Amino acid sequence: MLTQKESACKNVITEKMKEVAKKEGITPESIRNKIEEGKVVIVCGNGRKVPVAIGKGLRTKVNASIGTSSDIIDKDMEVEKAQIAEQSGADTLMELSISGDFDQIRRDVLKAVKMPVGSVPLYQAAIESIQKFGAIVKLPDEFLFETIEKQCEDGIGFMAIHCGVNRLTLDRLRNQGYRHGGLVSRGGAFITAWIVHNKRENPLYERFDDLLKILKKYDTVLSLGNGMRAGAISDSTDRAQIQELIINAELAQRAKHEGVQVIVEGPGHIPIDEIETNVILQKRMTNEAPFYMLGPIVTDVSAGYDHISATVGASLSSAYGADFICYVTPAEHLSLPFPEDVREGVIAARIAAHIGDTIKLKRRDMDLNVATARRDLNWEKQFKFFIEPEKGRKIRERHLPKDRETCTMCGKYCALKIANAFFTECEPET
Numbered sequence: 001m002l003t004q005k006e007s008a009c010k011n012v013i014t015e016k017m018k019e020v021a022k023k024e025g026i027t028p029e030s031i032r033n034k035i036e037e038g039k040v041v042i043v044c045g046n047g048r049k050v051p052v053a054i055g056k057g058l059r060t061k062v063n064a065s066i067g068t069s070s071d072i073i074d075k076d077m078e079v080e081k082a083q084i085a086e087q088s089g090a091d092t093l094m095e096l097s098i099s100g101d102f103d104q105i106r107r108d109v110l111k112a113v114k115m116p117v118g119s120v121p122l123y124q125a126a127i128e129s130i131q132k133f134g135a136i137v138k139l140p141d142e143f144l145f146e147t148i149e150k151q152c153e154d155g156i157g158f159m160a161i162h163c164g165v166n167r168l169t170l171d172r173l174r175n176q177g178y179r180h181g182g183l184v185s186r187g188g189a190f191i192t193a194w195i196v197h198n199k200r201e202n203p204l205y206e207r208f209d210d211l212l213k214i215l216k217k218y219d220t221v222l223s224l225g226n227g228m229r230a231g232a233i234s235d236s237t238d239r240a241q242i243q244e245l246i247i248n249a250e251l252a253q254r255a256k257h258e259g260v261q262v263i264v265e266g267p268g269h270i271p272i273d274e275i276e277t278n279v280i281l282q283k284r285m286t287n288e289a290p291f292y293m294l295g296p297i298v299t300d301v302s303a304g305y306d307h308i309s310a311t312v313g314a315s316l317s318s319a320y321g322a323d324f325i326c327y328v329t330p331a332e333h334l335s336l337p338f339p340e341d342v343r344e345g346v347i348a349a350r351i352a353a354h355i356g357d358t359i360k361l362k363r364r365d366m367d368l369n370v371a372t373a374r375r376d377l378n379w380e381k382q383f384k385f386f387i388e389p390e391k392g393r394k395i396r397e398r399h400l401p402k403d404r405e406t407c408t409m410c411g412k413y414c415a416l417k418i419a420n421a422f423f424t425e426c427e428p429e430t
């Protein structure tokens with residue numbers, strides 16, 4: 001079976017291309033063209049039915065991540081979180097469990113949702129290697145590649161794989177004197193420990209062609225991981241992060257050449273004046289491969305409200321050209337997220353994606369609909385176009401105004417109602 005990339009390169013328009021083109025409101029030929037150029041990918045998963053396109057010129061997509069921790073292993077809660085993410089409008093899910101029965105959790109989550117599901121297969125391979133071989137650093141290459149293939153076969157649609165953390169990247173990290181905020185990527189930390197302990201090159205880098213063969217067989221999208229992402233704004237855009245980006249850009253080129261669909265992940269904490277630079281660097285170096293931005297969180301002091309900091313960062317990054325953003329929940333840096341945190345995180349990320357699209361794609365129809373409905377005091381029409389109508393409705397109905405056309409903010413002194421009376425015949429140019 002050909003991958004979407006191989007089909008596109010042979011000038012073939014697949015059913016999945018037609019399906020995503022319809023959802024995006026563009027032509028299938030335009031999707032095919034962008035997949036051929038490596039600027040768009042279609043994420044789906046072996047045997048799964050709902051394709052999602054990510055990349056240039058398309059609506060910014062939102063990912064929600066769930067998964068057990070070593071302290072809280074509750075499969076049912078993770079399944080519930082996955083379903084809440086889907087109901088709240090996430091486009092994709094990452095199943096990132098680090099404890100429990102990895103295979104069972106993954107399969108149950110895949111069954112529970114229709115949207116594409118991603119993973120970091122290194123988590124399962126590294127953590128199971130503690131029981132099987134005695135330590136994470138004893139993880140054999142073959143076991144890692146077998147785990148990747150097993151997850152692809154199960155239907156995982158995209159995989160974050162930390163190929164760009166190699167000996168050169170670690171030299172850069174050491175030479176710059178490590179970091180103020182340390183290393184915060186779990187995958188990055190596992191691979192770093194493995195390389196340093198074994199005095200060997202990262203097998204995901206050294207045997208990149210073997211990795212591509214597996215991903216190609218299942219048309220699983222390669223998401224080149226950002227193991228050197230900064231976890232503090234004082235570490236952003238440093239030499240280790242840029243070194244990994246250079247390596248990832250070279251690997252993305254090789255993946256595209258082999259017919260494997262690829263996206264490249266971006267950093268975690270960045271001050272707002274470095275966001276545009278990070279988007280330009282990634283897009284320029286990878287010939288506009290889809291950019292998966294993790295957050296970014298734009299200050300280190302907003303714990304409890306990091307979903308708000310991330311909304312600021314994600315709005316700017318999607319406006320500058322990021323194609324795919326990973327949600328952040330209010331529990332970020334504090335605990336494993338619970339179902340309500342997932343809901344809040346997805347809604348915040350969808351707002352950020354929409355803000356980005358009002359600039360990047362000039363998509364302002366929803367905003368215009370709300371504006372005119374608000375002017376006309378048409379509350380039902382406003383709710384219809386809100387990203388999260390239920391919360392808006394609930395807040396309004398906490399205390400209904402005496403005059404139902406208005407709200408309790410100004411009541412009988414409603415500015416809109418007063419001014420509308422003088423402009424009944426007018427309609428602005430659009």
Ligand code: SF4
Binds near residue numbers: 406407408414415
């Ligand atoms: S009462 Fe005030 S806040 Fe409420 S709709 Fe009218 S102008 Fe807006």
